[in-house]
Amino acid sequence: MAGERVSLDDALSNVDVLDDLPLSDQQPMVEAQSCSVVYTANFDTNFEDRNAYVTGIAKYMEEAATHAELNKLLEEGEQHAVMLYTWRCCSRAIPQPKSNEQPNRVEIYEKTVKVLSEEVKKLTKFMKFQHKAIEVFCNQVKRLCHQEKRKDFVSEAYLLTLGKFINMFAVLDELKNMKSSVKNDYSTYRRAAQFLKVLSDTQSLQESQNLSMFLATQNKVRDSLKEKLQTIGAHEELLCEVVNISVHMFENKMYLTPKEKQMLVKVMGFGLFLIDSDGCNINKLDQKKKIRIDKIDKIFKNLEVVPLFGDMQIAPFNYIKRSKNFDAKLWPLCSASTISPQASLMCHLPRIREEHIKYISDLARYSNEVITTYKETARTDAENRDISDLAQRGLMLLSDWTSVVTEVYSWKLLHPTDHHANKTCPIDAEEYERATRYNYSPDEKFGLIEVIAMIKGLQVLMARMEIVFLDSIRKNIYQELQDFVQLTLRDPLRKAVKNKKELLRSILVSVRETSADWIKGYEPSEDPALKGKKDPDQGGFEIKVRRRNVGSEELELSLYVPPGPSSTQLYMVRTMLESLISDKSGGKKTLRKEMDGQHLVLIDEFHKTSFIWSYLLNFSGRHAPCPCNFPNWHGHVRRTTCLYPNRHGHVRRTTCDVPRACTLTGTGMCDVPRTCTLTGTGMCDVPRTCTLTGMGTCDVPRTCTLTGTGMCDVPVPVP
Structure with a gap:
């Protein structure tokens, strides 16, 4: 049969027969729009053209300028969130000295500092950013809560931007809490840096100590923000407006993307947590009709869990349960044991x-x-x-x-x-x-x-x-x-x-x-x-x-x-x-x-x-x-972006859509760190040797060890 010849006409007729094959009824066709190389015009100028509208009211032109600066901070916060979310433990792949007499101990520490120094710089930038963002946010709150400004009109767009800041702080704080690998990597770097006396000057030592405490302290972003807000008089009135505009927009479906909808819910939960304190009881604010706990209770019950970032989730009602004056009687729906419609x-x-x-x-x-x-x-x-x-x-x-x-x-x-x-x-x-x-x-x-x-x-x-x-x-x-x-x-x-x-x-x-x-x-x-x-x-x-x-x-x-x-x-x-x-x-x-x-x-x-x-x-x-x-x-199927240096010293991005089997369970998709093919331990982030040239880092597409086709992101044995 292997040597049997088939004419072109017969081959084409066999293909045509495929159209007559019966298919199971009611089988959905799961096929998205094909992604082609296109360009789109972005009409969002981030208020750069605000000076063109000289006929507008000056107050709102100034507000537009403030908006532009706040939006830049929000974009930077998004980058830090991506950095934390995509962080994978490097220290587990780094060999550790087994004794003080190990001959290559100094070399190992030098390589450790060299590999992790760039990552530590990202963490330092993150720490400085959250300080700056909290300072800017609190300055805006302080300006709007001034005695002469409290009755001024604050636009819906401006309140929503403040809500986006509250959401950003919540996301960054939770990501920092969840990522234990960040703390482990920094501890590994600090141990090596102290041995090599890299952190010798006073400023470096102080910065290292601050970063260590920042990463080690749970809820540091949240607590720092709340502590700073407590020093501002009447801040709770402005935050009530932010929470109320979030409730209003949620109830009237004034959003489009799922991300915006879920952001409003997170703002309600974290906003009420920031308001509640010794000097301000959210239960009394409800009695004064400053907020509507019954409405928020219904929203939290219908949406018990929302995505935090990526595939991480959070329950917004947990913020309420952690608040100082939490009273379960005022939250009958959320406190009930019934299953959410969600x-x-x-x-x-x-x-x-x-x-x-x-x-x-x-x-x-x-x-x-x-x-x-x-x-x-x-x-x-x-x-x-x-x-x-x-x-x-x-x-x-x-x-x-x-x-x-x-x-x-x-x-x-x-x-x-x-x-x-x-x-x-x-x-x-x-x-x-x-x-x-x-x-x-x-x-x-x-x-x-x-x-x-x-x-x-x-x-x-x-x-x-x-x-x-x-x-x-x-x-x-x-x-x-x-x-x-x-x-x-x-x-x-x-x-x-x-x-x-x-x-x-x-x-x-x-x-x-x-x-x-x-x-x-x-x-x-x-x-x-x-x-x-x-x-x-x-x-x-x-x-x-x-x-x-x-x-x-x-x-x-x-x-x-x-x-x-x-x-x-x-x-x-x-x-x-x-x-x-x-x-x-x-x-x-x-x-x-x-x-x-x-x-x-x-x-x-x-x-x-x-x-x-x-x-x-x-x-x-x-x-x-x-x-x-x-x-x-x-x-x-997991879509991941692979970042690794090529032989020219640049960074290459590739995307693997090939299903990988879990190395522990043998099925499904593995999120478990894989064993390094070079060191035999931890998760491998080390450049692999090119299987064709025997040197450098391989940029040649590799055959998938699971499917036998395409380009695979699965580690291959080093020859």
Whole structure:
């Protein structure tokens, strides 16, 4: 049979027969969007263009400058979190001197210092960063809590940024607590450095001592932050506002990604912990209606466990239980022994199926129209609005479904099953197996794959419509913004001028000048509203709002797709409008009392609608990440980034998707340190000898020892 020849026609016919093979019904197709080399435009300028909007209110321009600095600190904090999360123990792979008389003892210590010195520098930077971040955060709190500033308006965006700082401190503190390998590596380095007398000067010794105490002390970041806040008067009032805005945004679903949703929950828990102290009892704050414990209790019960960072989890209610004035009676839902709704995927599955079918049908209708229909005229405002709403629905569905998946597996990981709860679970099963392999019923396993397939499939379909979505999103946002600032704000501006409300008038004028795109390039000076007068009885006063896609007479403009407002422009407009409808204004009388109720409703509606615009304008970067938020144990495939020096002294990044068997259990995915193929102990981070050249570090793709194909990250024996 080995020598039998098969003609090309026979071979092709055999391949065609594969189409007729029967496949099992209801098998989900789990295939995500293919990743190609593309570029996307990022419209988030981090307020670098703030000086361009000189017509804006100076106070909010200053706030934008502060925002920019705070965002840079948040990015730096994210880098330190990644550093801690990806830290793997190096000291276990480093040989230790067995006696004081060992001949190469000095050489071993010198190599140890050389290898670990760069890693220790990262830890020193982390320690200095948390000092700096706490100082900056507390300075902002102190500024806002000043006696003259307490009644001033603080924007929703600014409170949310303070909430992001609270979340960052919680994440960094928990990661530092969990990573014992960091302490072990630094102890190894310090022992070697002291032997070689590297830390000889006073400054180095003091810095080493500070770093050692910082790493060894549990909850150091948390306690330092709380201690610093206790010195600031009325800080609890501002933190209550941060907690309340988190509750408000969570209840009204004012978020998009699962990460943002889970961040709000962590801010509630850690924020209340920071507030509660000897001088401030959160139970009394609840009685004074400063916070709503009943609402937070319900949220914590529905979301008992949230991802901390990566595949690490945390229970936000634990912060409340550690607080000084914890009273279980005020937290009846969280204190009850009933299982959280978060634990069950099956209760969400019927709803997800129905939403998927309905949305896919709507998406298919628009997709068919785009593919099969050619229109000589541009889309109308109503059509652009419908397509933009469709894109928004799709993003929110992707977010909601992904949240369900991440929340279910997060709960399962912190609540492993046992032999009594699941008879198929062996008594001697590993804890990781009890949390994953035996912690799901057959229906849950099938449902999990089904939901993941829906998410990935919807992502692919939305990616095909990306050009259409982006075009309609930008045109719709442009149209809604221009209609609002040029038409809707005319009447409030007229009344502000007529009644001589100068502050109100200046804010409304600033909003228009910041964002209006007048058809003649400038605001019509003959507009009666600017003088506080009514429109003429005969004919009125018509304002033509520019439409970039209105018809053949403006063909050159119809080809232009407006990019929508920049991130800074949108921030300025929303913040100035928010100051009009806020209950706090810094004066004896709030601005909202100077406006008619109908105008407040219109401004409030626009403010709520425009919240999602920043996400829609970044549509390309929003619909892609959601399906990537799945557990790295799914399918027993682990994606890891390998960092090792090559023979040119650079660092090479490779990604291995090849399943590896655990060296202890023989199954699943191994997170257990592997034995070093050079030293025979610990986990190997040592460069391996090239199997082709016999020298240096091998950059040649190696054959996987498990599958026989591809490039494997599994250690290979050194020849």
